[in-house]
Amino acid sequence: MQYSGFKVFLEGLRGNKGWTPAWREPDPKSEYDVIIIGAGGHGLSTAYYLTKVFGVKNVAVLEKGWLGSGNIGRNTTIIRSNYMLPGNELFYEFSLKLWEGLEQDFNYNAMISQRSILNLFHSDSQRDVFVRRANAMILAGADAELADEEQLRRELPFLDFYNARFPIKGGLYQRRGGTVRHDAVAWGYARGADRNGVDIIQNCEVTGFHIENGICKGVQTIKGAIGGKKVAVCVAGSSGRVMAMAGMRLPIESHVLQAFVSEGLKPTLPGVITFGAGHFYVSQSDKGGLVFGGDLDGYNSYAQRGNLPVVEDVAEGGMAIMPMIGRARLLRSWGGIMDMSMDGSPFIDKTDIKGLYFNGGWCYGGFKATPASGYCYAHLLAKDEPHPVATEMRLDRFKRGHLIDEKGQGNQPNLH
Amino acid sequence: MIINHPLLGPRDASEFVYLGDESLINRPDPNSEDADDRFYEYGYLRDNPAGDLRELWYHEQGDRSWLVVTRNTLTHEITSVEMARDVAKAKGRDK
Numbered sequence: 403m404q405y406s407g408f409k410v411f412l413e414g415l416r417g418n419k420g421w422t423p424a425w426r427e428p429d430p431k432s433e434y435d436v437i438i439i440g441a442g443g444h445g446l447s448t449a450y451y452l453t454k455v456f457g458v459k460n461v462a463v464l465e466k467g468w469l470g471s472g473n474i475g476r477n478t479t480i481i482r483s484n485y486m487l488p489g490n491e492l493f494y495e496f497s498l499k500l501w502e503g504l505e506q507d508f509n510y511n512a513m514i515s516q517r518s519i520l521n522l523f524h525s526d527s528q529r530d531v532f533v534r535r536a537n538a539m540i541l542a543g544a545d546a547e548l549a550d551e552e553q554l555r556r557e558l559p560f561l562d563f564y565n566a567r568f569p570i571k572g573g574l575y576q577r578r579g580g581t582v583r584h585d586a587v588a589w590g591y592a593r594g595a596d597r598n599g600v601d602i603i604q605n606c607e608v609t610g611f612h613i614e615n616g617i618c619k620g621v622q623t624i625k626g627a628i629g630g631k632k633v634a635v636c637v638a639g640s641s642g643r644v645m646a647m648a649g650m651r652l653p654i655e656s657h658v659l660q661a662f663v664s665e666g667l668k669p670t671l672p673g674v675i676t677f678g679a680g681h682f683y684v685s686q687s688d689k690g691g692l693v694f695g696g697d698l699d700g701y702n703s704y705a706q707r708g709n710l711p712v713v714e715d716v717a718e719g720g721m722a723i724m725p726m727i728g729r730a731r732l733l734r735s736w737g738g739i740m741d742m743s744m745d746g747s748p749f750i751d752k753t754d755i756k757g758l759y760f761n762g763g764w765c766y767g768g769f770k771a772t773p774a775s776g777y778c779y780a781h782l783l784a785k786d787e788p789h790p791v792a793t794e795m796r797l798d799r800f801k802r803g804h805l806i807d808e809k810g811q812g813n814q815p816n817l818h
Numbered sequence: 819m820i821i822n823h824p825l826l827g828p829r830d831a832s833e834f835v836y837l838g839d840e841s842l843i844n845r846p847d848p849n850s851e852d853a854d855d856r857f858y859e860y861g862y863l864r865d866n867p868a869g870d871l872r873e874l875w876y877h878e879q880g881d882r883s884w885l886v887v888t889r890n891t892l893t894h895e896i897t898s899v900e901m902a903r904d905v906a907k908a909k910g911r912d913k
């Protein structure tokens with residue numbers, strides 16, 4: 403069924419009796435050409451592009467819970483392509499371009515809103531670093547714009563320009579950045595993939611791999627064994643657990659990241675704003691809640707909930723740039739498990755086991771990557787070679803010394 | 819989280835800095851034949867278990883000792899805390 407304004411109008415007249423489920427709930431077949439593990443954003447977009455762009459048929463997505471129950475439904479929904487290193491920036495700009503055409507492409511309203519992202523800077527040296535990043539962005543075909551203090555005072559008068567310790571000296575805008583309705587991304591890709599014949603099988607946890615002589619031939623699940631010519635792991639925060647079943651250790655640690663939503667307010671924040679001297683970022687959802695977050699808790703965790711020191715740290719960061727939010731009451735907070743890699747950048751790669759592929763290491767930034775991650779993973783699965791914008795996202799890059807370390811932090815996942 | 823420091827008693831986790839898996843104590847021998855591979859594994863690969871993990875915490879805001887904390891990554895429950903020095907010595911290291 404094609405969705406459209408006309409369809410909504412027509413169904414309104416017919417008492418909304420003509421809507422059908424957005425996807426099927428099929429039983430697993432005994433064998434697929436490609437099995438994707440994990441129906442998060444990346445798994446579903448992989449299935450979508452695999453069938454739509456690369457013409458692969460007979461694809462299944464296996465999900466242990468319900469689709470969209472992982473990080474795709476827990477993130478703070480920011481999209482942007484304001485990275486510096488070529489290994490990342492070309493990829494994220496490709497992703498932002500896919501976001502720009504996504505709703506028409508998959509015929510679903512994902513509420514993509516390019517309301518801008520602003521990274522504040524607080525010192526002259528930080529400005530220089532941002533200028534360098536802005537130039538790298540422009541070279542990669544993205545947009546970047548430097549705003550001085552005077553412009554920000556006009557545009558965002560509520561910022562604390564009088565903060566003695568972290569004075570706001572200006573900011574780096576990416577006007578094409580913004581926010582997206584995260585659940586709708588999962589639903590849109592799921593519906594699109596389902597319409598292309600993909601079997602999305604929920605409540606079907608993968609419990610092992612069928613590996614014979616270094617070749618992966620399928621998976622064991624709680625619904626029985628399923629054969630697969632290619633098996634594509636795409637489980638974000640569970641990467642370590644799942645790849646351990648194939649006997650692999652990864653350059654990844656799992657960490658918890660918290661996020662927060664305030665009560666609904668009248669429109670106050672025009673776009674996404676990030677603090678440059680501490681870890682705090684905020685936007686306002688269409689329902690009016692301020693959506694914000696900050697640093698990782700900092701220790702390995704699979705618990706999907708964090709602790710109070712980070713709550714305090716995030717609140718302090720918020721108060722430092724935007725004292726007005728002290729009046730807003732907090733409505734909810736939650737946590738999600740991040741697949742933090744050793745250099746802060748992701749992997750889309752084959753493994754040493756033939757037929758087994760890996761997508762992960764997205765850290766706290768994989769939502770914006772959803773379209774490109776799926777597209778590039780599908781490219782790899784269909785052609786057995788990396789997509790041109792994802793050639794550096796290899797698992798063996800640490801061995802070769804080709805890290806993609808935006809922050810220059812080294813192999814300390816909780817600092818990326 | 820409260821870490822029960824063997825010398826100082828219960829301390830808030832926010833006084834500590836987290837390094838990671840206890841295996842980071844086992845620095846490979848740089849003179850061994852396969853030092854390249856061993857250092858790659860040591861520096862970059864992790865077990866990352868869901869369940870009990872033995873990990874290194876540094877008491878930066880306190881007595882600056884390194885501790886080995888056994889903590890469940892699914893529940894955050896801490897079941898044992900040892901001085902990293904004792905753990906290293908038990909493995910035959912001189913300090």
Ligand SMILES: Cc1cc2nc3c(=O)[nH]c(=O)nc-3n(C[C@H](O)[C@H](O)[C@H](O)COP(=O)(O)OP(=O)(O)OC[C@H]3O[C@@H](n4cnc5c(N)ncnc54)[C@H](O)[C@@H]3O)c2cc1C
Pocket residue numbers: 439440441442443444445464465466467468469470471472473474475476477478479480481606607608609636637638639640644659660661695736737738739740764765766767768769770771
């Ligand atoms: C609080 C928070 C804020 C964030 N904010 C942002 C942001 O503003 N911008 C941004 O770009 N990114 C953000 N992220 C990161 C982003 O959400 C993730 O990087 C991204 O969603 C990960 O990819 P995914 O959607 O495929 O993961 P998920 O949705 O987690 O998908 C993985 C799926 O695999 C399934 N699975 C796991 N094990 C198995 C198994 N054995 N068998 C079958 N299925 C299995 C899980 O149930 C899950 O559904 C944030 C994350 C969090 C937690």
